Amino acid sequence: GEKVEQHESTLSVREGDSAVINCTYTDTASSYFPWYKQEAGKSLHFVIDIRSNVDRKQSQRLIVLLDKKAKRFSLHITATQPEDSAIYFCAAGDYGSSGNKLIFGIGTLLSVKP
Amino acid sequence: DAGVTQTPRHEVAEKGQTIILKCEPVSGHNDLFWYRQTKIQGLELLSYFRSKSLMEDGGAFKDRFKAEMLNSSFSTLKIQPTEPKDSAVYLCASSWDWGREQYFGPGTRLTVL
Numbered sequence: 001g002e003k004v005e006q007h008e009s010t011l012s013v014r015e016g017d018s019a020v021i022n023c024t025y026t027d028t029a030s031s032y033f034p035w036y037k038q039e040a041g042k043s044l045h046f047v048i049d050i051r052s053n054v055d056r057k058q059s060q061r062l063i064v065l066l067d068k069k070a071k072r073f074s075l076h077i078t079a080t081q082p083e084d085s086a087i088y089f090c091a092a093g094d095y096g097s098s099g100n101k102l103i104f105g106i107g108t109l110l111s112v113k114p
Numbered sequence: 115d116a117g118v119t120q121t122p123r124h125e126v127a128e129k130g131q132t133i134i135l136k137c138e139p140v141s142g143h144n145d146l147f148w149y150r151q152t153k154i155q156g157l158e159l160l161s162y163f164r165s166k167s168l169m170e171d172g173g174a175f176k177d178r179f180k181a182e183m184l185n186s187s188f189s190t191l192k193i194q195p196t197e198p199k200d201s202a203v204y205l206c207a208s209s210w211d212w213g214r215e216q217y218f219g220p221g222t223r224l225t226v227l
Contacts (some may be wrong), residue, residue, distance in 0.1 A: 032212070034216075043219060101169070105156065
């Protein structure tokens with residue numbers, strides 16, 4: 001079946017540095033790529049997404065890049081802050097006959113050290 | 115707007131019991147999802163409803179897991195009979211439409227003894 005692989009299971013950076021989380025997907029029909037954040041003891045919440053008609057999207061300190069040829073997308077967090085520490089999940093979805101379904105990566109635990 | 119609500123927040127069951135988890139999606143959302151979250155498997159889709167119609171019944175989870183959506187503002191997930199390997203956090207999420215963010219509930223932590 002379709003898979004989304006998240007390449008870093010853990011990532012540790014110093015406050016102020018950039019963090020990059022990489023994901024690859026297998027379904028060539030995927031056209032929607034959201035990212036979710038899960039802070040300790042809490043549920044997931046949406047942070048940013050990108051659609052297949054663009055290859056870059058930025059929202060404040062978050063940048064998402066999409067390389068459709070390589071079936072790869074990444075989340076860049078610039079000028080990291082301690083409150084960025086959390087598990088980040090990438091996901092991929094296609095609007096096929098199954099409608100609005102996402103396949104999630106396993107998650108990356110990001111630690112931002114002061 | 116109220117977010118996604120889930121009850122109970124914690125559930126402890128004996129092996130072989132039947133348990134029912136409840137979810138209220140965000141008002142007006144057309145899509146509702148049930149996921150299971152474990153450290154090893156991550157987020158696994160159990161069921162997906164679009165406008166109350168079942169679109170995805172979770173493949174491998176079919177035999178003991180049954181989700182229902184009797185009206186647009188309430189869904190249940192029944193696990194029958196429970197097994198220790200079902201111990202996990204069960205998340206409900208809702209979304210307005212495809213390509214829109216999913217709003218996740220706080221989850222139900224299930225422990226099966």
